[in-house]
């Protein structure tokens with residue numbers, strides 16, 4: 001029997017929409033290019049050599065995230081606060097860090113007085129000119145680029161003001177066993193409700209007219225339904241014609257594509273390095289600088305941000321490069337990226353890359369900006385983002401619908417919560433349209 005609706009993408013948005021639509025009695029088929037569900041939720045396990053589930057994509061609950069917590073609770077998955085000491089390394093010297101951004105109070109009070117939105121870079125040049133603010137400008141830029149994966153020349157100062165005023169993001173626990181449990185829970189529910197997931201099905205063309213959609217996949221299969229929900233990442237919407245990831249629509253939706261271009265979507269490189277033991281814990285013949293109980297580490301190394309799995313005992317260090325710094329590394333091979341990560345860690349721990357390499361048990365480096373099915377890691381707010389998100393998520397002729405993290409407006413930009421919320425909203429809108437006649 002043909003479906004009532006096709007959903008492209010089995011990430012958090014697509015899975016939740018599929019579950020809700022199937023539970024409401026719609027016949028749902030999800031088409032997913034990857035060989036696994038979850039999208040940017042990607043938990044690696046023993047098959048990748050890691051001793052515990054290891055997150056290559058989403059890892060933390062950033063803030064209250066009510067829908068995420070509700071689902072985790074429903075699936076019996078607890079979450080645990082991060083723990084450990086935060087360090088800062090500057091010019092080779094490690095010390096305990098007082099705050100992520102020391103000048104935050106001054107920055108925030110100036111942002112509060114801003115009456116017109118502008119990109120962060122313009123704000124910093126205008127309100128904090130001169131050599132005496134060089135450190136503030138550098139730190140604020142690094143914070144926005146590192147945490148939000150944003151380009152300081154495009155990210156909205158108003159949005160950062162909201163974010164930095166605190167939406168609870170300082171409390172960032174991890175789901176026990178990783179986000180994979182959330183994906184498994186949604187999968188169980190949507191399958192029980194009769195939805196079909198077709199993995200390894202990369203959509204290469206969408207042809208549509210009101211009430212009728214024909215979708216073609218890379219391997220020549222054809223799918224038809226009266227309605228379609230697109231949950232592909234913003235990077236896919238932004239991909240230029242002819243480039244990997246580009247998804248053609250006939251007729252095209254130029255207003256939607258222009259809105260996507262006006263939004264921000266930043267790249268991230270996540271370096272997952274598991275060692276035989278937590279070599280950073282104490283000084284030894286080979287480790288010159290120890291960081292006992294390391295939780296997070298911010299530094300002036302080429303790979304500047306690192307964190308452990310505290311309070312878990314897994315000897316994993318995760319390195320993080322985001323925003324323009326990640327974009328500059330898009331051409332680097334995995335082996336060049338590993339070399340850079342080990343060089344950075346060797347500098348931070350006052351050891352040699354050879355020593356680190358010798359004790360490396362498993363590693364994976366995820367360069368999300370070069371993944372053709374994501375073309376970035378997550379979105380960040382540009383000027384007038386809410387308007388552009390509304391345009392991109394506007395339904396077309398009760399036939400085409402759009403969801404996904406990139407069209408979310410609210411306090412949880414760039415998160416799993418954002419994706420889930422848009423999936424639920426799209427399902428509600430679709431259910432307001434008349435059910436197709438069987």
Ligand SMILES: Cc1cc2nc3c(=O)[nH]c(=O)nc-3n(C[C@H](O)[C@H](O)[C@H](O)COP(=O)(O)OP(=O)(O)OC[C@H]3O[C@@H](n4cnc5c(N)ncnc54)[C@H](O)[C@@H]3O)c2cc1C
Nearest residue numbers: 009011012013033039040058059060203404405415416419
């Ligand atoms: C490195 C990294 C770290 C992150 N950290 C966190 C975190 O700590 N906490 C948090 O809350 N969020 C985090 N996020 C963000 C979070 O992972 C995403 O916001 C969320 O998972 C996006 O879900 P989605 O359904 O919108 O998109 P996706 O998960 O990207 O799903 C879209 C799906 O569409 C598929 N697709 C694309 N093109 C096609 C095509 N042509 N045909 C068929 N299928 C296609 C993709 O394969 C993908 O599975 C992180 C993301 C990354 C990359």
